[in-house]
Amino acid sequence: xxxxxxxxxxxxxxxxxxxxxxxxxxxxxYIQRLLEVGYLFCPSCRTLFPAGQNTGSDPLPTxxxxxxxxxxxxxxxRMASSGPVQWEMLGVLGQGGFGKVLRVKCLQTGRTMALKxxxxxxxxxxxxxxxxxxxxxxxxxxxxxxxxxxxxxxxxSPYLLMKEIxxxxxxxxxxxxxxxxxxxxxxxxxxxRVCEALEYAHSQGVIHRDIxxxxxxxxxxxxxxxxxxxxxxxxxxxxxxxRPEMENPTDLGDSNSQKEQIPLSSVDTPFAEDTDRILTQGxxxxxxxxxxxxxxxxxxxxxFQSDVYALGATLYELLVGKPPFSGPPSKRLAEVLMGPPxxxxxxxxxxxxxxxxxxxxxxxxxxxxxxxxxxxxRQDLQRYLEGRSVTAKTDSLWEVLWKFYGRNSRxxxxxxxxxxxxxxxxxxxxxxxxxHRRSRLEDLWRQAQKYWQQAEEVKPKMLEERWPEVYRGLxxxxxxxxxxxxxxMEACLGANKAIEEALVLDPSSEQFRQIFxxxxxxxxxxxxxxxxxxxxxxxxxxxxxxxxxxxxxxxAELEGYRRWYRRKKLERFHEIWKYLEKEPRKGELEELAAExxxxxxxxxxxELLRRLSExxxxxxxxxxxxxxGLGRLGEGKQKWKGKDVVEWLLEHLxxxxxxxxxxxxFEEVVATIWSLGRLKDPRSxxxxxxxxxxxxxxxxxxxxxxxxxxxxPLNKQKKKITTAEEYVKRAIxxxxxxNYKGALEDLNQVIQINPKSADAYLNRGNVYLAMKQFSLALxxxxxxIQINPKxxxxxxxxGKVYYTMKQYIxxxxx
Numbered sequence: 175x176x177x178x179x180x181x182x183x184x185x186x187x188x189x190x191x192x193x194x195x196x197x198x199x200x201x202x203x204y205i206q207r208l209l210e211v212g213y214l215f216c217p218s219c220r221t222l223f224p225a226g227q228n229t230g231s232d233p234l235p236t237x238x239x240x241x242x243x244x245x246x247x248x249x250x251x252r253m254a255s256s257g258p259v260q261w262e263m264l265g266v267l268g269q270g271g272f273g274k275v276l277r278v279k280c281l282q283t284g285r286t287m288a289l290k291x292x293x294x295x296x297x298x299x300x301x302x303x304x305x306x307x308x309x310x311x312x313x314x315x316x317x318x319x320x321x322x323x324x325x326x327x328x329x330x331s332p333y334l335l336m337k338e339i340x341x342x343x344x345x346x347x348x349x350x351x352x353x354x355x356x357x358x359x360x361x362x363x364x365x366x367r368v369c370e371a372l373e374y375a376h377s378q379g380v381i382h383r384d385i386x387x388x389x390x391x392x393x394x395x396x397x398x399x400x401x402x403x404x405x406x407x408x409x410x411x412x413x414x415x416x417r418p419e420m421e422n423p424t425d426l427g428d429s430n431s432q433k434e435q436i437p438l439s440s441v442d443t444p445f446a447e448d449t450d451r452i453l454t455q456g457x458x459x460x461x462x463x464x465x466x467x468x469x470x471x472x473x474x475x476x477x478f479q480s481d482v483y484a485l486g487a488t489l490y491e492l493l494v495g496k497p498p499f500s501g502p503p504s505k506r507l508a509e510v511l512m513g514p515p516x517x518x519x520x521x522x523x524x525x526x527x528x529x530x531x532x533x534x535x536x537x538x539x540x541x542x543x544x545x546x547x548x549x550x551x552r553q554d555l556q557r558y559l560e561g562r563s564v565t566a567k568t569d570s571l572w573e574v575l576w577k578f579y580g581r582n583s584r585x586x587x588x589x590x591x592x593x594x595x596x597x598x599x600x601x602x603x604x605x606x607x608x609x610h611r612r613s614r615l616e617d618l619w620r621q622a623q624k625y626w627q628q629a630e631e632v633k634p635k636m637l638e639e640r641w642p643e644v645y646r647g648l649x650x651x652x653x654x655x656x657x658x659x660x661x662x663m664e665a666c667l668g669a670n671k672a673i674e675e676a677l678v679l680d681p682s683s684e685q686f687r688q689i690f691x692x693x694x695x696x697x698x699x700x701x702x703x704x705x706x707x708x709x710x711x712x713x714x715x716x717x718x719x720x721x722x723x724x725x726x727x728x729x730a731e732l733e734g735y736r737r738w739y740r741r742k743k744l745e746r747f748h749e750i751w752k753y754l755e756k757e758p759r760k761g762e763l764e765e766l767a768a769e770x771x772x773x774x775x776x777x778x779x780x781e782l783l784r785r786l787s788e789x790x791x792x793x794x795x796x797x798x799x800x801x802x803g804l805g806r807l808g809e810g811k812q813k814w815k816g817k818d819v820v821e822w823l824l825e826h827l828x829x830x831x832x833x834x835x836x837x838x839x840f841e842e843v844v845a846t847i848w849s850l851g852r853l854k855d856p857r858s859x860x861x862x863x864x865x866x867x868x869x870x871x872x873x874x875x876x877x878x879x880x881x882x883x884x885x886x887p888l889n890k891q892k893k894k895i896t897t898a899e900e901y902v903k904r905a906i907x908x909x910x911x912x913n914y915k916g917a918l919e920d921l922n923q924v925i926q927i928n929p930k931s932a933d934a935y936l937n938r939g940n941v942y943l944a945m946k947q948f949s950l951a952l953x954x955x956x957x958x959i960q961i962n963p964k965x966x967x968x969x970x971x972x973g974k975v976y977y978t979m980k981q982y983i984x985x986x987x988x
Contacts, residue, residue, distance in 0.1 A: 261289070267338075273331075277338065287322060290334040303332055306404040309380060310334070317371035319391065319399045341394045345387035348492060358526060361492045362555050364390070367398040369485065369552035375400075376478050376548060379409035383476050385484035386465040387491060405460050407476055463506035464497040468539045471507045479541045482551055486536020486544075493518040493525045498537060513539055528558045531567035611679050618676040622689050625669035632662035634699040651704070659700050666697035670716075687720050698728060702735050801826065801845045820855045827861060835869045844878050851882020856889045863907055871906075872967065883910060898924045902933050909941050917941050932961040932968065939971050943978075951975050 188202045197205070261278040267288060268275045276289040292303045310321040323335040342350075344364065351357055368390055372382060382389075383405050391399045461470045467483035470476050490498045498515035499506040509515070514537045519530035532554050538544045545551040554564045561580040563569045569577070579586050641655050651659075673690040676683060698713035714728040801823070827846045831838055843865065850858040862883055869875040888911050905920035918941055924934040939954030955972035958965055973988035 278335075286338055288336045288338040290336060291327065292332050300332065302404040303334075305406070306402070307332070307334055309403040309406050309408065310336075313375055313378060313380060313403070315371050315374045317367045317398055317400060318375070319401045337399075339391045339393050339397075339399060341392050341397075343388045344390035344392055344398075344488070344492075347392045348387065348495070352495060358493070358529060359559060362489075362529065362559060364392060364398050365485065365489060365492070366552055366555050366559075368400055368488075369548050369555065371398075371400045372481050372485070373548045373552065375406075376481070381407045381409070381476050381478060382481050382484075383407055383470065384461050384465070385481055385488060386462055387488055390488070463503040463510070464499045466510065468510050469541065471510050477541065478547060479544050482536050482545050482548060485548070485551060486533050489529065489533045490515070490518055490537065493529055493533060494521045496521075511539075526558070528564045528567055532558070532564060535566040615676055615679055615683070618672045618679075619686070621672040622669045622676070622686065622693075625665045625672065626689055626693060628665035629662050629669065629693065629696055632658045632700075634696070634703055637700075637703060656704075659704055663697060663700045663704075666693045666700070669693040670697065691717060691720055695728065698732070702732060705739065707732070707736060798842050798845045801842065801849050820850070820853055820858060823850055823853070824858055824861055827865065831865050831868070835873070835875070840875065844875065847879045848882045851879075851885040854885055854887060856887045859883075859886045859889045859907075862886060863903070863910075867903060867906075880910070884912075888913070898927045898931060898934070901927070902931075902937060905937055905941075909937070909944065912944075914941050914945050930961050932958045932965050935961070936965065936968050936971060939968075939975075943971065943975060948975050948979055 188197075188205075191197045192199055192202050260281045262281055264277040264279055264286065266274060267277050273291050273293040276291065277286065278289045279286050292299060294300075307321065307324040310319065311324070314320070319339070320337050321334055322337070324333065326332050347364070348361065351360065354360070368385070372385070375382065380403070382400070382403065384402060385400075389400065389402045391401055393399075460466075460476070461484075463471075465484045465487045467476070467480040470480055487498050497506075499509040501509075514534060517530050518525045518533050519527055532551070536544055536551065545554070550565070554566060557564050561577045563574060563577060637655060637659060641652065669689060670693050673686050673693065676686045677690070680686070694713045694717040698710045698717070701707075701710035701713060710732050711729070714732060717728065718726060823846055827843070827850070830842055830846065847862055847865070850862060862879070866876050866879055866883065888907065901920045901924045905917040905924070908914075908917040908920065918938065921934050921938040921941065924931055925938075928934070935954045935958040939951045939958065942948075942951035942954060952972065952975045955968050955975065958968035959972070962968070969988045973985045976982070976985035976988065
């Protein structure tokens with residue numbers, strides 16, 4: 175002071191004291207740092223105290239905490255210190271009793287940020303500010319206000335370097351947009367972003383404990399950010415750790431007991447704080463009355479459901495325009511403890527019932543009746559935006575349908591249009607179908623009338639009166655009577671066919687039923703006259719569907735007529751035999767035998783065959799008649815003369831085919847093979863094939879007996895084959911039975927045995943021709959002609975192939 179009357183700087187003082195050896199250089203540097211920082215923090219007892227409170231006599235770098243006496247202050251001191259500030263001041267965003275918010279620009283990066291500086295020196299304010307620093311740095315989420323840095327200024331004031339928000343709080347947004355038509359939906363979208371931020375904070379174990387509209391920032395571009403984590407709680411900490419102190423914690427009604435926060439004037443800044451917040455000591459109470467949950471008001475431990483309650487109060491204020499509880503803090507706390515508020519819909523009828531129910535569920539005093547997590551609340555708010563039913567309210571069926579329409583209005587309209595078009599097309603189709611059915615019924619009615627008029631020309635009574643002997647079973651039906659009866663029956667069948675189709679289109683038509691009954695009655699009677707019992711029975715059975723009693727009477731009449739006809743037939747049979755015993759002429763014998771065959775009675779036919787089998791009385795023609803009669807028996811196991819019928823015919827065929835084919839009775843052999851074909855017994859297959867093979871493939875007998883031979887089943891008894899000729903025979907047998915695959919196998923075996931067998935190539939060509947494989951057939955026929963140029967059947971086969979391929983000139987040449 176003697177040398178320099180002006181106020182010296184701290185560097186001059188430090189140099190003077192070091193030169194005078196009052197302080198060592200380390201002590202001087204330490205003292206300078208204390209002057210720069212101003213406050214120290216003890217990590218053990220979490221106490222912040224001025225650097226001058228060190229009670230040690232020697233101010234060494236290792237200091238002791240005045241509260242817990244632990245030497246850990248220096249380590250935190252070095253971490254908390256900061257270097258020189260590299261910012262450019264751009265202005266003040268807001269200022270209050272606790273501190274101020276500055277708008278600064280980082281000189282290194284050029285980014286504009288907000289600098290929040292604490293100006294008060296109370297211990298609880300510093301502790302809260304430091305807590306906000308640590309929690310804000312812990313949480314990284316798009317909807318949580320980010321902290322870029324923290325530290326102490328040169329004057330010892332702690333600061334937070336945060337993102338600059340150009341806009342206002344949720345409270346300001348509600349005042350500015352409350353008259354907009356989409357206000358509720360936009361507000362719910364903002365709350366969903368808040369729920370997402372709190373959901374993340376809860377996953378990190380952090381409870382905000384002071385959610386309200388003034389702590390939710392909304393930028394000019396719609397960005398939603400949750401702020402002010404100063405009284406947040408980290409799960410696992412003690413009750414008293416984060417809570418600041420208060421001068422008079424019990425007097426809640428006195429405004430002097432409330433610690434003033436930073437009441438920024440009408441500045442658009444996210445750091446304006448409400449003066450209604452209550453901070454108490456000893457873990458009694460923490461939060462803002464009107465938004466804090468009942469358990470917080472009772473001084474109990476806050477939980478995740480406490481933030482759900484605060485979100486419900488915020489939603490309530492969004493819907494109604496006022497908090498759920500109003501008045502002085504003591505009154506608001508009392509109302510919170512008494513029970514839930516009046517529903518939002520009662521205070522504002524325009525509020526959607528879903529949102530009112532959601533808010534009311536959040537504001538339940540019982541923790542178990544609220545949403546158990548912020549995630550459940552967010553899901554219900556999302557359901558409201560999507561037009562779905564929320565869990566907080568039970569919807570009626572009409573409300574469910576209306577919400578479904580609201581969610582899928584476009585799809586509903588598309589479906590309605592599709593249904594309308596489908597109904598329109600269906601109506602047009604049904605109308606056209608009705609017109610078609612109507613015109614078709616008219617056509618069927620005209621057809622039925624036409625057929626019935628034709629049937630009316632021939633009546634059964636007229637036939638019985640004109641030919642009484644015929645329809646009494648005493649004579650054969652003449653051709654004229656048969657033609658008339660067939661004509662009438664065809665007319666009745668045509669009428670029935672038209673009426674059956676008409677009844678399918680219109681089952682209730684009475685006029686069609688009347689004609690149907692008449693036509694079936696007429697058809698049944700005409701069938702009775704012609705001894706067509708099955709047709710008559712079918713007609714009367716169809717008649718009984720509409721005329722039950724009449725149909726049953728006609729069925730009884732049919733059975734009576736059949737019995738009468740059998741009796742007449744037996745009488746006629748005896749008359750014929752009396753006539754046959756007088757040795758009639760050949761023509762008469764054939765006619766009478768054919769009449770007996772038509773009776774299709776096995777006893778009658780066996781009697782005829784017994785009498786015709788007397789060789790002394792009948793000639794060769796009569797024996798042919800005998801053989802044909804045996805085939806008409808229809809069953810191969812009927813015994814006659816103590817022998818099987820098939821065996822007798824086989825013996826007879828062997829007897830008449832001895833010698834050369836030119837010496838055979840051609841007609842009798844053909845009649846015998848036809849009878850064996852009708853009996854369809856596999857035992858006759860081998861002998862019939864041998865007879866046909868002996869006559870030759872080009873003979874008339876081969877052609878005349880081709881059809882009855884196909885009727886005879888193939889004998890499954892395997893016979894050992896050793897020669898190529900036997901393979902050829904079996905192949906022909908198989909091809910005659912349409913077993914082309916087996917025939918090809920046998921013929922291929924023959925070609926392997928004898929590659930120059932013209933018969934094998936010829937028959938394989940015939941098989942390929944039957945299978946319509948013309949190229950292979952042509953190849954085999956050419957090979958057969960190459961082996962034997964004079965093989966006539968090979969030229970015939972090749973000519974058939976050319977004819978089928980429409981190569982007519984080559985076919986004529988062959």
